Amino acid sequence: MTINVDCVVIGAGVVGLAIARSISLSGKEVYVLESADRIGTQTSSHNSEVMHAGLYYKTGSLKAKFCLEGYKKLQKYCSARGINFNKIGKFVVATDEDQQKKLELLQANACANNVTDTKIVDEKFAKSIEPELACYSALSSPNTGIIDSHALMLSFHGDIQDAGSKIVFHSPVVGGSLSSDRVVLHLGDKEKSQVKVRWVINAAGLWAQKVAESIEGFPVSKIPRTYFAKGNYFALKYASPFKRLIYPLPGRDHNVGIHITLDMDGRARFGPDIQWVDQIDYSVDLASEKFFYQSIRQYYPALKEDSLQPDYAGIRPRLSGPGGGFNDFLIQTPSDHGSGNIINLFGIESPGLTSCIAIGDYVASKINALESI
Numbered sequence: 001m002t003i004n005v006d007c008v009v010i011g012a013g014v015v016g017l018a019i020a021r022s023i024s025l026s027g028k029e030v031y032v033l034e035s036a037d038r039i040g041t042q043t044s045s046h047n048s049e050v051m052h053a054g055l056y057y058k059t060g061s062l063k064a065k066f067c068l069e070g071y072k073k074l075q076k077y078c079s080a081r082g083i084n085f086n087k088i089g090k091f092v093v094a095t096d097e098d099q100q101k102k103l104e105l106l107q108a109n110a111c112a113n114n115v116t117d118t119k120i121v122d123e124k125f126a127k128s129i130e131p132e133l134a135c136y137s138a139l140s141s142p143n144t145g146i147i148d149s150h151a152l153m154l155s156f157h158g159d160i161q162d163a164g165s166k167i168v169f170h171s172p173v174v175g176g177s178l179s180s181d182r183v184v185l186h187l188g189d190k191e192k193s194q195v196k197v198r199w200v201i202n203a204a205g206l207w208a209q210k211v212a213e214s215i216e217g218f219p220v221s222k223i224p225r226t227y228f229a230k231g232n233y234f235a236l237k238y239a240s241p242f243k244r245l246i247y248p249l250p251g252r253d254h255n256v257g258i259h260i261t262l263d264m265d266g267r268a269r270f271g272p273d274i275q276w277v278d279q280i281d282y283s284v285d286l287a288s289e290k291f292f293y294q295s296i297r298q299y300y301p302a303l304k305e306d307s308l309q310p311d312y313a314g315i316r317p318r319l320s321g322p323g324g325g326f327n328d329f330l331i332q333t334p335s336d337h338g339s340g341n342i343i344n345l346f347g348i349e350s351p352g353l354t355s356c357i358a359i360g361d362y363v364a365s366k367i368n369a370l371e372s373i
Contacts, residue, residue: 005031007199007367008185010173010211012036013044014149015345015352016203017156018360023201024163026364031195032160033187035172040153043205043349046282046314048233048261048271051075051085051145052351055092056250059112062329067351068114070358074147077357083151084264090144090245091126093135093299102249103139110141117142132241134301144245148264149353173204176215178340183215199367202344206280206317212344222337224330224346227321229255231272232284234292235311236260240268246299252323256350258295269311270296276322277315284310316349331359333366343367 009020012034020030036042051071057063078085094103103120110118119140126138157167174188185195204211209226212218240262248257255274262268273288273295289308296303319327330346337344343363352359 002194002196003031004196005029006197007031007201008033008195008197009201009203011203011205011208012039012167012169013042013203013205014040014153014156014356015044015205015348015359016201017153017160018356019201019203019363020165020167020360021156021159021163022357022360022364023367024160024165026368028199028367030160030165031197032165032167033171033173033185033195034167034169035188037169039157039167040150043314043316044149044153044353046312047149047350047353048259049146049149049263049353050245050261050350051087051147052354053090053110053118053141053143054113054115054351055106055110055118055139055141056256057113057351058326058328059109061326062331063351063355064113066329066355066358066362070351070355071143073357073361074152074354077155078147078152081155083148083155085145085147086264087143087145088244088262090141090247091130091133091135091138092141092247092249093126093133093138094249095134095298096136099249100137103137106249107139115141130242130244130246132300132302133246134299146245146262146264147353173211174214176200178215178217183340183342185215198341200340200342201363202342203348205348206315208317208344208346208348212342215342218339218342219337222332222339223344224319226346227318227324228277228280229316229318229349230275230277230281230285230313231316232275232288232292232313233269233271233311234284234289234308236268236270237307237309240266241300241302242268248295248299258292260296260300270308271311272314280315282313282315284313286310317347318349319347329355329359331363334370341370
């Protein structure tokens with residue numbers, strides 16, 4: 001069976017769905033090809049569900065740009081659609097005087113990214129709000145929040161269908177080839193279908209590099225190496241001692257550290273740590289529990305033994321490995337690789353959830369601009 005369509009988005013995670021929504025709203029028919037049996041089965045459902053304010057990212061980077069723009073668009077979209085989100089705020093804590101300078105540098109970075117509502121508070125003020133918190137000082141980010149990411153993805157799915165596009169499950173892309181004006185994709189579904197498409201958006205997340213490699217004629221030199229950064233999460237067995245998110249200062253490998261986050265029901269969990277892995281494995285590494293207790297007690301010393309239980313794990317696609325530098329999003333257009341109407345999204349990790357609508361609008365605008373040339 002051969003299908004002809006304007007545009008294919010590969011991957012039905014939150015970013016792929018947001019892209020498909022934006023392109024569909026521009027008037028094009030879109031097929032979202034998803035290898036699983038439902039939306040958001042991988043990175044999109046294995047994260048902290050945080051709406052980031054934009055504190056951490058290198059000024060001028062795509063992460064900084066899309067996080068700030070995406071936060072505003074996401075808040076507006078969720079408010080209009082009745083999707084639960086809550087700006088509960090965040091403290092990034094310095095646990096001793098030696099960390100104070102790092103906290104000030106983080107605030108300066110936030111300001112450079114046009115995040116101007118942060119404030120450094122002293123221990124007395126922080127503890128007046130969060131009595132269980134141990135710190136020397138804290139950077140308050142009042143607009144950091146949490147969101148029901150599953151409800152968001154369901155809403156995107158509805159928008160895609162309402163616009164006349166569709167999501168096709170059990171449809172892994174196993175290969176492809178380039179022609180003069182089309183990309184031909186080969187699917188691993190029961191019918192061994194082919195899709196002839198004008199535009200391919202590769203939003204396959206952890207598998208984006210493998211998808212690009214499978215398309216005959218696409219230059220291998222333009223495909224960056226991928227690294228899998230696994231993060232474990234442990235849930236707190238009792239009610240949260242905190243009303244807001246509590247983060248340590250960022251650690252090595254640009255990891256934001258083992259923080260406490262809350263879900264929409266107020267359930268508390270800690271994570272993620274960072275483990276470099278070669279295979280996709282979502283089982284929680286129980287050996288990391290001791291490290292969790294040690295890390296958490298730096299800012300929550302009252303944490304008792306046997307208070308944590310394994311919850312879930314997530315895996316983030318990174319473009320550099322251990323000891324590597326800052327990882328920005330890589331959105332690769334035809335002008336970047338010169339090989340057909342393919343847009344690749346590589347290294348889409350946090351703040352991908354916060355940035356999703358901004359990324360979707362960006363990709364749709366790129367297609368419109370290239371077609372008008």
